[in-house]
Amino acid sequence: MITQTAVSYYGMGSVETAARDFAEMREHGCSTVILAVTEFDFDFWRPNIPLIVDAAHKSGLRVLLDPWGIGKYFGGEQVSLFLQNNVENRQVSALTGEKLPYACFNTNSFRDYFRRICLTLAAEAGADGFFWDEPHYAFPKSYASITGGAGEDWTCRCPVCMKKFHDYYGYEMPRVMNDDVKSFRRREALFILSDTSRLIKELNPGLEITCCVHATLNGYYVSEHRGYDDWDAVAACPWFDVFSTTIINWELPRAFFEQITRRTVEVARKHHKLSERWLMGYYRQPADFRQVDEVVDLYRGLGVDRLAAWTYRGGFGSVLAAPDALRLWDAIGGNYKRVLNQ
Ligand SMILES: [Zn+2]
Numbered sequence: 001m002i003t004q005t006a007v008s009y010y011g012m013g014s015v016e017t018a019a020r021d022f023a024e025m026r027e028h029g030c031s032t033v034i035l036a037v038t039e040f041d042f043d044f045w046r047p048n049i050p051l052i053v054d055a056a057h058k059s060g061l062r063v064l065l066d067p068w069g070i071g072k073y074f075g076g077e078q079v080s081l082f083l084q085n086n087v088e089n090r091q092v093s094a095l096t097g098e099k100l101p102y103a104c105f106n107t108n109s110f111r112d113y114f115r116r117i118c119l120t121l122a123a124e125a126g127a128d129g130f131f132w133d134e135p136h137y138a139f140p141k142s143y144a145s146i147t148g149g150a151g152e153d154w155t156c157r158c159p160v161c162m163k164k165f166h167d168y169y170g171y172e173m174p175r176v177m178n179d180d181v182k183s184f185r186r187r188e189a190l191f192i193l194s195d196t197s198r199l200i201k202e203l204n205p206g207l208e209i210t211c212c213v214h215a216t217l218n219g220y221y222v223s224e225h226r227g228y229d230d231w232d233a234v235a236a237c238p239w240f241d242v243f244s245t246t247i248i249n250w251e252l253p254r255a256f257f258e259q260i261t262r263r264t265v266e267v268a269r270k271h272h273k274l275s276e277r278w279l280m281g282y283y284r285q286p287a288d289f290r291q292v293d294e295v296v297d298l299y300r301g302l303g304v305d306r307l308a309a310w311t312y313r314g315g316f317g318s319v320l321a322a323p324d325a326l327r328l329w330d331a332i333g334g335n336y337k338r339v340l341n342q
Pocket residue numbers: 090091092104105106107156157158159160161162
């Protein structure tokens with residue numbers, strides 16, 4: 001049974017506007033809002049955040065906070081203050097040695113920065129939990145990828161990662177990815193989320209953590225190396241409550257939706273977590289809107305616990321709006337009302 005229907009939301013500038021939008025979300029069958037909190041929101045609109053959370057609660061919505069695009073470590077289009085204010089502690093290309101516009105989340109500098117944002121929000125905002133949104137290393141499409149071309153470059157070969165690797169394995173971190181590098185990358189990548197989640201729960205055990213990773217096959221022939229591709233290891237983290245996998249473009253084959261969803265539910269259940277699947281509610285729309293109903297039925301039929309869509313009003317007004325954004329929003333809303341707690 002689908003027990004949660006979520007939609008993401010941008011914009012911390014006006015409590016009154018947010019309250020109106022939350023009422024519209026309720027009319028669209030949403031039970032939860034995922035608030036995209038950018039670095040700028042945290043830095044500038046911080047007084048508004050608890051008021052907006054409160055307005056959402058008054059509308060009857062649960063609230064999850066999404067540290068959206070922070071350090072460009074998480075998915076999202078927002079710009080990063082961390083990258084603006086720090087020229088070091090960036091991910092470094094293994095092949096060219098160039099510093100890249102992505103924070104290295106294995107450095108204490110970024111780990112402290114991220115922890116401070118989350119613990120401050122955990123203490124101040126009054127939300128119901130956090131949503132870890134597509135964490136990843138840069139150059140994720142390594143070797144082969146169903147969602148993009150093959151690539152050989154990878155990150156991170158910054159001085160911090162190189163030293164950690166040498167301390168652990170006793171030799172210099174190679175430029176060509178080997179099994180030690182793969183293990184190292186995954187272990188370090190999980191640490192920042194695991195540790196921050198643990199601290200959040202210590203502060204308030206009632207706060208719920210969803211970890212949403214990229215929806216990739218990661219089979220024998222095809223693997224992506226974003227750092228969170230070992231779903232078992234991610235779902236096993238004791239501080240995560242919900243295992244979620246991200247949006248699949250409507251144009252991809254139904255078999256892909258099915259495989260990703262089966263594996264998501266299987267891995268979540270194995271580790272006694274709730275499962276969540278996403279709907280693409282921005283940028284692209286199905287050629288035939290009945291596909292929204294079919295995918296929702298597929299998710300429900302395969303035992304998914306929660307649905308989520310990016311984003312409010314189909315991204316209307318943004319460069320990533322779906323062509324018929326409001327129609328897509330209505331199609332998702334109709335489905336949410338149809339399946340929530342049914
Ligand atoms: Zn690094």
